[in-house]
Amino acid sequence: MRRFTGYDRAMDAQGANVDRDRIAAAAAAIRRGEIIAFPTETYYALAVDALDAFALERLFVLKGRGAEKASALLVADLAMFAGLCAEVPSCARELAAAHWPGPLTIALPARPDLPAAIVGEGCVAARVSSHPVAAALVEAVGRPITCTSANRAGASPARTVREVAAHFAGSEVFLLDGGQTPGGAPSTLVRLRGGSLEIVRQGAIKL
Secondary structure, three states: EEEOOOOOOOOOOOOOOHHHHHHHHHHHHHHHHEEEEEOOOOOOOEEOOOOHHHHHHHEEEEEEEEOOEEEEEEOOOOHHHOOOOOOOOOOHHHHHHHHHHEEHHHHHEEOOOOHHHOOOOEEEEEEOOOHHHHHHHHHOOOOOEOOEOOOOOOOOOOOOOOHHHHOOOOOOOEEOOOOOOOOOOOOOOEEEOOOOOEEEEEEOOOO
């Protein structure tokens, strides 16, 4: 494993201490099709370019996870998410305005040309992260990235790069070290379709 270190010091909400050179190196690795482990406001996650079908396949093999379970994504903003969706209803815009950046994942009907690995039941799910490293990473990549948990299928989520390394010993995963993450409840997942709102998973944000 290769580690992009330098994020174990305290960072403010604006990410003033984020090391842009290491973010740029990690973003370049994602654009090459590599897998990056990075910190979020809950746990560490695994990122690949969400529109790269080959990288998505490698990610699912690494996790030992079936392709029938779509990966949620991180986006830089609502405009990036809208580019993945068939439509963005006003309710979704209101939820995003109220809770992004933060641990609310919104699932909306997907465009028909998206990779199958990021589409579940006809929907694509994403959020904007409040973690400065995660936010800087997706911005640097300039495209949506995956944010599936950085662990093998069925294993406990990782709060540190050491735990990520233990999950994927011997695997080619790049580690973007952001220190220990808070853990706790995962993001809340809501799905909006056909004028209805469904809470798929109750999590860090109570709706």
